[in-house]
Amino acid sequence: MEHYMMNLTLKVWRQKNANDKGGFESYPVKNISSEMSFLEMIDVLNEELIRDGKDPIAFDHDCREGICGACSMYIDGRPHGPWEQNTTCQLHMRAYKDGDTITIEPWRANAFPVIKDLIVDRSAFDRIIQAGGYISVNTGNAVDANAMPVEKDKADAAFAAAACIGCGACVAACKNSSALLFVSAKVSHLALLPQGSPERKSRALNMVAQMDKEGFGACTNTGACEAVCPKGISITNIARLNAEFSLAALVSQ
Amino acid sequence: MLDSKIPAGPLEQKWVDYKGHVKLVNPANKRKLEVIVVGTGLAGASAAAALGELGYKVKAFCFQDSPRRAHSIAAQGGINAAKNYQNDGDSVFRLFYDTVKGGDYRAREANVHRLAEVSVNIIDQCVAQGVPFAREYGGLLNNRSFGGTQVKRTFYAAGQTGQQLLIGAYQAMERQVALGNVEMFSRHEMLDVVMVDGKARGIICRNLVNGELERHFGHAVLLCTGGYGNVFYLSTNAMGSNVTAAWKAHKKGAFFGNPCFTQIHPTCIPVSGDHQSKLTLMSESLRNDGRIWVPKKKDDTRKANEIPEEERDYYLERRYPAFGNLVPRDVASRAAKERCDAGYGVGTTKQAVYLDFKYNLINKYGKTEAGKLGIENPDTETLIRLGKEVVKEEYGNLFDMYEKITGENPYEVPMRIYPAVHYTMGGLWVDYELMTNVKGLYCLGEANFSDHGANRLGASALMQGLADGYFVIPYTIGNYLADEIATKPIPTSHEAFVQTEKAVADRISTLMNIKGKQTVESFHKRLGKIMWEKCGMARNAQGLQEAITEIQQLKKEFWSDVKIPGGINEMNPELDKAGRVADFIELGELMCKDALNRNESCGGHFREESQTEEGEAKRDDVNFAYVAAWEYKGESSWELHKENLEFEIAKPTQRSYK
Numbered sequence: 067m068e069h070y071m072m073n074l075t076l077k078v079w080r081q082k083n084a085n086d087k088g089g090f091e092s093y094p095v096k097n098i099s100s101e102m103s104f105l106e107m108i109d110v111l112n113e114e115l116i117r118d119g120k121d122p123i124a125f126d127h128d129c130r131e132g133i134c135g136a137c138s139m140y141i142d143g144r145p146h147g148p149w150e151q152n153t154t155c156q157l158h159m160r161a162y163k164d165g166d167t168i169t170i171e172p173w174r175a176n177a178f179p180v181i182k183d184l185i186v187d188r189s190a191f192d193r194i195i196q197a198g199g200y201i202s203v204n205t206g207n208a209v210d211a212n213a214m215p216v217e218k219d220k221a222d223a224a225f226a227a228a229a230c231i232g233c234g235a236c237v238a239a240c241k242n243s244s245a246l247l248f249v250s251a252k253v254s255h256l257a258l259l260p261q262g263s264p265e266r267k268s269r270a271l272n273m274v275a276q277m278d279k280e281g282f283g284a285c286t287n288t289g290a291c292e293a294v295c296p297k298g299i300s301i302t303n304i305a306r307l308n309a310e311f312s313l314a315a316l317v318s319q
Numbered sequence: 320m321l322d323s324k325i326p327a328g329p330l331e332q333k334w335v336d337y338k339g340h341v342k343l344v345n346p347a348n349k350r351k352l353e354v355i356v357v358g359t360g361l362a363g364a365s366a367a368a369a370l371g372e373l374g375y376k377v378k379a380f381c382f383q384d385s386p387r388r389a390h391s392i393a394a395q396g397g398i399n400a401a402k403n404y405q406n407d408g409d410s411v412f413r414l415f416y417d418t419v420k421g422g423d424y425r426a427r428e429a430n431v432h433r434l435a436e437v438s439v440n441i442i443d444q445c446v447a448q449g450v451p452f453a454r455e456y457g458g459l460l461n462n463r464s465f466g467g468t469q470v471k472r473t474f475y476a477a478g479q480t481g482q483q484l485l486i487g488a489y490q491a492m493e494r495q496v497a498l499g500n501v502e503m504f505s506r507h508e509m510l511d512v513v514m515v516d517g518k519a520r521g522i523i524c525r526n527l528v529n530g531e532l533e534r535h536f537g538h539a540v541l542l543c544t545g546g547y548g549n550v551f552y553l554s555t556n557a558m559g560s561n562v563t564a565a566w567k568a569h570k571k572g573a574f575f576g577n578p579c580f581t582q583i584h585p586t587c588i589p590v591s592g593d594h595q596s597k598l599t600l601m602s603e604s605l606r607n608d609g610r611i612w613v614p615k616k617k618d619d620t621r622k623a624n625e626i627p628e629e630e631r632d633y634y635l636e637r638r639y640p641a642f643g644n645l646v647p648r649d650v651a652s653r654a655a656k657e658r659c660d661a662g663y664g665v666g667t668t669k670q671a672v673y674l675d676f677k678y679n680l681i682n683k684y685g686k687t688e689a690g691k692l693g694i695e696n697p698d699t700e701t702l703i704r705l706g707k708e709v710v711k712e713e714y715g716n717l718f719d720m721y722e723k724i725t726g727e728n729p730y731e732v733p734m735r736i737y738p739a740v741h742y743t744m745g746g747l748w749v750d751y752e753l754m755t756n757v758k759g760l761y762c763l764g765e766a767n768f769s770d771h772g773a774n775r776l777g778a779s780a781l782m783q784g785l786a787d788g789y790f791v792i793p794y795t796i797g798n799y800l801a802d803e804i805a806t807k808p809i810p811t812s813h814e815a816f817v818q819t820e821k822a823v824a825d826r827i828s829t830l831m832n833i834k835g836k837q838t839v840e841s842f843h844k845r846l847g848k849i850m851w852e853k854c855g856m857a858r859n860a861q862g863l864q865e866a867i868t869e870i871q872q873l874k875k876e877f878w879s880d881v882k883i884p885g886g887i888n889e890m891n892p893e894l895d896k897a898g899r900v901a902d903f904i905e906l907g908e909l910m911c912k913d914a915l916n917r918n919e920s921c922g923g924h925f926r927e928e929s930q931t932e933e934g935e936a937k938r939d940d941v942n943f944a945y946v947a948a949w950e951y952k953g954e955s956s957w958e959l960h961k962e963n964l965e966f967e968i969a970k971p972t973q974r975s976y977k
Contacts, residue, residue, distance in 0.1 A: 083889065101591045103724075109596055109840070116838050116884050116893065124892055126384055128557040130597045132720060133482055134388040149723070156723045181528055182890045185384075189505065192385050196497040200490035201449045205369040205789045208440070208447035212404060215458025225451035225476060228483060232387055259449050 069100045072164035076111065078123055079171045081180050088180065090169075100160040104147065105130060105137065107159055124183040132156040132296065135231030138238070139184055140171040145235035145294045153233065153296045173234050175243035177281045188234050190280040191248060197276035198269040199252040201262050220258050227254040229297040236291035236299075242283030247291040249273050250307035251299045257310055267314035274311055321574075321948060321962045324750040325429040330968050331411075334433040337751075341794055342801035349374035352800050353808060355522055355537030357509045357564050359386030361481075361781060362764025363543030364488035365788025371495030373793055375800075378535055379492065379501055380524060382508045382559055382895070387489045390545060390557040391784060394481025395602035395717065397463060397473035398445075398781040400438040405462055409470040411435045416969050418779060421467040421647050422744070422772020423922035423938060424971040425577070425946070427964065429751060430769045437790040438782050442474055444789055448487040452476050463713075465777035466603055467647035467976075473778045478602050478717040484781055488788070507533070508895060509564045510823045512540060512571045512760060515815045519571075519760035523816070523823045527895060530888040532820050534811035538803050539759045539796060542568060543788070546743035546765040548581065550903045550910065551855070552847020554740035555587060555600040561899040562906050565747050565766050573755040574948035574960060576748035576768030578906065579914035582775055582923050583856050584741030585611075585651035588724055588734075589671040598739040599724060601674065602717055603777040606644045608683065608710065609674040609734070611635050611651070613663040623665070623673055623733045634658055642976040649774045649923045649936070650976060652738035656856050657934065659737070666735045675733035680706035738856060742780060744771040744923065745913075748948040748962070752795035753787060756948075759799060763787035768946065773922025830897050831887055835880030839897045842877050846870065846900070846907055854911050859927040863915040870908045871955060877904060909949060909957060916959065919943045931973075940971050 073096045081088030095111050102110075105127055112122035128136040137154040141147035147157045162168065170184065178186040216224075228251070236247035253270050256262030262269075285304060292301040326333040344352065352375050356367045359381040367379040381389060401414040414435040419426055442460075446452065452474050453461040462471040476483040495501040506527040513521035513534070521536040547562035548554035569575050586601045612631045619626065634654055636643045646654075655672050658664065665671050685702030688709060694701065707730055711718070721729050747755050747762040749769055754761050764784040771779065809816075853866035877900070885891040920929040920936035921943070929937045946962040 099592060099594060102594045103596070106594045106596050110594065113838055113840060116882060119884070121884055122893060124890060128383060128388055128559050129390060129393045130558060131393055131555075131599045132723075133393050133479065134383075134390070134557065136384065136388050151719075152723065156720065158723065158726070160726060185890070188384060192387075192493060192496075192503070192505075195490060195493045200494045201447065202494060203444075203447045203491075204372045205365075205444060205491075205793065206440070208443035211402070211442045211446040211452075212459050214446075216454055217458055218454050218456050221451055221454045221458075224449070225453075225483075228449075228451050228476075228486065229479065231482070232385065255451070256449050259451070261447055261449050 072098050072100065072159070072162060072166070074098060074162060074165070075167040077167065077169040080123070080183055083182055084179055098159055100158070102159045103130070103155060104157040104159065105155050124185050126185050127155055130155040133231060135233035138173050138186060138233055138235070140173060140238055142169050145173070145238040146296055151296055151298045173238035175237045175282070177243065177245070178234060178237065188232070190282070191232050191234065191245070193280065194245065194249060194273055194276045195252065198265065198272040199256070201256060202265060214260055216259060224255050224258040227251045227258070227299065227303055230299050231297055233296060235294045235296060237282065239290040239294040240283065241288065241290070242286060244285045244291070245277050245280070245282040246285040246304050246307065247295065247299055247301065249277050250303035253307045253310055254303040257306065266310060267317060270307060270310040270314045271318065321748070321756065321960050322750060323427065323962055324752055325427070326751065330428060330432050333429050334436055338794055341798045344797050344801050344804065346374050348804040350376065352376065352803065353378065353537045354796070355535060355540045356380070356543060357522065357541065358389065358543035358545060358766070359489070359492070360389035360391035360543060360545055360764060361485055361488055361784030362766070362788045363389070363541070364485065364492045365785050366541055366543060366763055366792050367501050368488060368491035368495055369789050369793045370796070371492070371498070371500035374500065377495070377501040378504065378537065380504045380507045380509060382506065382527060384505055386492065386503060386505065387486060389485060390560050391485045391781070392482045393557065394781055395478040395600060396465065396604035397475035397480045397778040398441065398484060399465070399472050399776070399778045400442045400474060400782065401435055401472060402439055402442060404460060405471045407470045409472050413470065414438060414472065417468050418770070418776055419772065419969040420974060421776040422774055423936070423974055424772065424940070424944070424966060424969070425580070425921050425964065426770055426772030428966060428968060433791065434770050434783060434786050437786045440790055441782060441785045445484060445487050448491060450476065450483045450487045463604055464607055464645065466606060466645045466651070467776040473604070475604065477712070478604070478714050481781060484785065488785070509567070510898070511567045511819050513815050513819045514571055515809055515813065518758040520809055521811070521816060523820050528890055530886070530891060532823060534816040534820055536809050536811055538800060538806060539761060541761045541763060541792065542747065542766055543763045544766045546746070547903070547906060548740045548743050550846065550907050551740040551850045552843050553590065553595060553598050553851070555584065555598050558597060561902070563899050563902045565762070566902040566906055568747060568755065568757065568760060570951050571757065572951070573757045573760060574748040574950050575745070575909060576946050576948050577745040577773070577913065578910045578949065579854065579917060579924055580744035580773050580922065581740060582648060582742040582744060583652045583738045584648055585655055585738050586674060586736045587739035587741070588721065589666060589668060589737040599720065600739070600741060601721060601734060601736060602714070603648065605674060605714060605717065608679040608713070609644070609676050610678055611644055611672055611674055613658045613665060613672050617662040623675070632663070639976045646976045647774055647776060652856060653925060655738055671735040671737045673733035674736045676710060676729065677733070680710055684709040742775055744768065744773060744775055748946065752798060753792055754795070754799065761792065761796065763792060773924055827887055827894070827898070830881070830901070831883055831894065833879065833881050833883070835882050837876070837880050838882055839893055839900050842873065842881060843900045843903070845873055846904055849873070850907050850910070854914050857925050857927050858914050860915060863911045866911045867908055870904060870911065874904045877901060908955060912957065913947055913949065916947060917943055938971070938973070944971070
């Protein structure tokens, strides 16, 4: 792959802590290789900031291979930047050219308060899982794994929904800050499998109730979530959740 | 002094007998007993879930923003289990034997046999939790094959097996959080173990959001904190993976077992430049369908697709006809290094070999699919198109990842790969019950040394993490806690908590007050370079001695010239990193010391002084059939304790994959 060098301008959201008002700062970055990852480009800038006695930009990241879901940058108005089905850590600098200006913000949602700079608190997602995102089976209770065949189509669909990495891009992209794609992915994953069947109703009701309690907005079916999901979670999961929810609500009355 | 507590009796009866006679804690007493679990990867999350289900009061800690992000999530290829669903001759014994042999006879037989026994329960448990493993059209589970074995025993979920298993364990744990049995502390880093009357009774940790130090009591403490591959700076580990928790325990008396045993994984995306912050694995499962080769001609500058078949050297198939591309990781890595060192490497850096899918894409998958569709005499183009669809389903996410990183399409051109640090077989020494030599301090998963000897087989890390957490610790911890039911929770105002917290606070302020000129990252890179060059894929006495001196020098420089921005009582990722790098530097020295002491080659530890005429690793069972357990004795000072390894069933032989 041909590689090239570039100079860029970054406009980055800086916010000292949750109580700080925050604002944009501009930084020139020089001699960036097209082979670098986006986060390696930020590493370069941070090393410079530290050497100059300034505070480096705080951002969440860990695996840097697109699977842990930690990285969470809102780049030029799009969660995880310009590439399709991608996480920030897998975005590479060949997506940019010399002279570009890149604007970087944290996820923006009431349910995801900023902790510092680009780091937000996504513990609301953990609490939604606690509300029912599991199958209640204690260790040691299981029957032989092949005792219950699962149709391949359903298993594949469950797997596709289970690919969610809990990054929150769907919330960040939604004008209402709805978490419905996240919730529906988990509800679908478990509802599609026979093992998840006994708790289908309570799961859908409880997870949706917790989502509302956390302050996520309503879904208005614009599909922005699906468009930015790094794992290609389909919006059809939301339709499935709606069906699960309606049925459960009907039965519970 | 080192009592491994291996139960008496025949190998296959040990675990059964142990479970039958181990002390139990009654449900009412369990509610009074508190257990601390540090780390929420496969081992930690499964342990926290299982112990919470039993009724213990569990507190779990992780440094990430959510327990779901632990690096187990990145494991790609699969998890082994002796289910023999394929009817291809697998059994508990075979899995046990393959693992001991794969580990080059440096693992403990009893632990490995137990691991093989519970492997079957793990798959059952995970399926019950809703883990969406790959299935056949008949609805039953599918398997693939991994290195170092001749059966298909690996269960998988495309290239995201670790993710699916971790999410299963995470969900089980979150369920216990909801039930009030587990209390979760995210963005918390453990910085020391608190000892009271010779027993581990709690931890000091730092709240990474506000910088405050916290004291937490537990009747027992479980470290499930993963491996220390990041001592090499570049590895396939996550950026935050670190040795700190294990290292603090080591300095409090826990022995460190076989620290030099490092796994260099053969198939990773090669380094592209100095900016590189981490390396990315391409799953071993790809070696099922990819063939590894280099040009037969030295310094060949042609593109891969321009090199005709007869001018390619499929060196693994040539050297190891019985296992071919599926030799164990240590063997494959050294073979790649050998070819590159000899001048046959490819790509701009010449530090890479090809992993090529074209042959199987056409011949294995393309032809099968064509057969299914009844296409007679299909042309190559059709075969490639059909083959691609199958390969996409098996490994699609890995191919996408490769393309995002390199900008090359691996369906069209072969992948370029090179070995990289991936896993550490060494870790805290534990006995059969997974307790370190410090009472009440346990170590599970990659963080302990116990099951993989000198080389781990593919798809066995997930198996061990979940075995330890779901099926071993729930039994073994009872044997200790049964005698603790009268112990009241120790208030954290106890002198031991006060003193330990003070020591942690002092160290942090010392670090912050150095106010030097060099960044934490620059020290980490320098440490990594020393380790990779002198304690990496090949090691020799002279290099190791040099490395020790260089690391000691680096340590001095670090403690006099490191520059950490920001303050103590706030979120400060550079401070977190500084503490971790300081520990890595000390660990690096011990690894080199251990590698120097072990004057034999075994598994991933290759001493140039000890090789066969054909360049294979040569073990020295007379002098080195032991676990090296190092006791910390003060700065740069360790005492070696030996646990002799007895092989009653899997008799050591020269490993051969030819």
